Amino acid sequence: MQILIKTIGIGLLYLLYAYFCWLLVQIAWQYVPFQTNVAFLQIKQDVVPLWHYRMAFVVHVYATLLVLPAGFVQFNGYVRKNFTQIHRYVGWVYILVILGFASPSGFWMGIYANGGLSSQIAFCILALLWFYTTLQALLKIKNNDFSSHRNFMIRSFALTLSAITLRLWKTIFVYLFHPHPMDVYRLVAWLGWVLNIVLAEIIIFKLTKK
């Protein structure tokens, strides 16, 4: 019975994740073909003329989508055990895309973030931690340190999920309190990933205790 509830719970989590991935794909789809006067870029007109910002933006929007499939397979014990090759391939894509594209571009965009110094710092730290945890996860598995690899991947993916949680928090706060747009943005720039990393540490703590 407990196993059944657990399976259903995990199934629902996957569905929820799939739903939010779909929303993220739709957000990215607004920039296909690439145009600079839509969606988020409408309120980034001060930096849109900078070629390096545009490049970082394009890289971030498209490359980051390649990171999402990892959430479906990498934390699944059955896949890890029976389809080790899939785990390796998806893992390589996840790591290379983050280290080579998604995190550096995120850092560069963070420098120009809306909302002033506070959110600039928030996004830059997020990008640096994302890079660090992903790199550590790679180094640990190269040393066959499986449990550390697992822990760093939990941290890395918790930060990846900030793409979803940041936007979700924003929607919740707007619904509840109707705040000024940039106030809520400054808030979720931090809230979007700090809570995730706290939750990741709790999960790691529990797993290690087992």
Added chain:
Amino acid sequence: MKTLTFVAALSSMLFACTEEKQNNKSANEIQSVKTEMAKPEMLKSYIGSFEAEVVNNHAKSPTYANKINVSVTSLKDGKITGYSLIAGNQQTFEGTYTVNAGKFDVKAKEPGTDKHDGRFEFSLDTIGKKVIGKWYSFDTTIDVTVRTYTLDEKTFSYDANLPLPEILVGMPFYDPKLEEAEGGRGEGITKDVLKVNPSVAQLSKAQVENMYKGDLEVLRNSIYARHGYSFRNRKMRYLFDNYADWYMPVSLNVENELTEIEKKNIDLLKRYENHADKYYDEFGR
């Protein structure tokens, strides 16, 4: 078949082109009519509230009062011509007058080409600078068939420094979409609208990025209001007609009057409005 589709597509494109040309032409015609109107024999404008007196249909919640501009373009030999401007509509009128105790008693008719045309009966006091009278619709089935008005003579002049009235703060918007749900009232205006004047200086991103969509909209439309734009948009018209004493509708199109600063600010404000409209309460940035 393919060729046929191609020909059809091509001809529809051609047709679209000619249609556009025609539209341009009619726009030009309107332009020339307007310039003619700008140089009448005389031009005295009387501004005030055009208030519903006989309402047939309350259910549709018609606008009970709009600011009207009654302009007299000629007044001689017992004949009067002029036009009225109200809620984004301009209509000419023609009629006769008799002089009575130093005032002109006027009876004038609109052409009757519009469903909302009618006749004016008013007393024009050129010394006291007032117009007082009534208006009767030709079509007695429309929502409001009789309106009354007391108008004051005013001369329009553009002033970038005209402020938004403080009384707007806290005021709810008229929102047709929420008419049933919230009694026609939506989000309100905040004191942010008093912090900047988009006709005076170019706004920075930092000045507008934290503003609500409603405030952005009021600020952007304040630019048009200063130029005497007659609002078709009921939400904005309600605010400027009723609460900005300086507001005087004089034109249906003010695009050519906008200053460079105003054009840039309109663009900036509009972008933030669009973004807020689409993303403020949605999953996204």
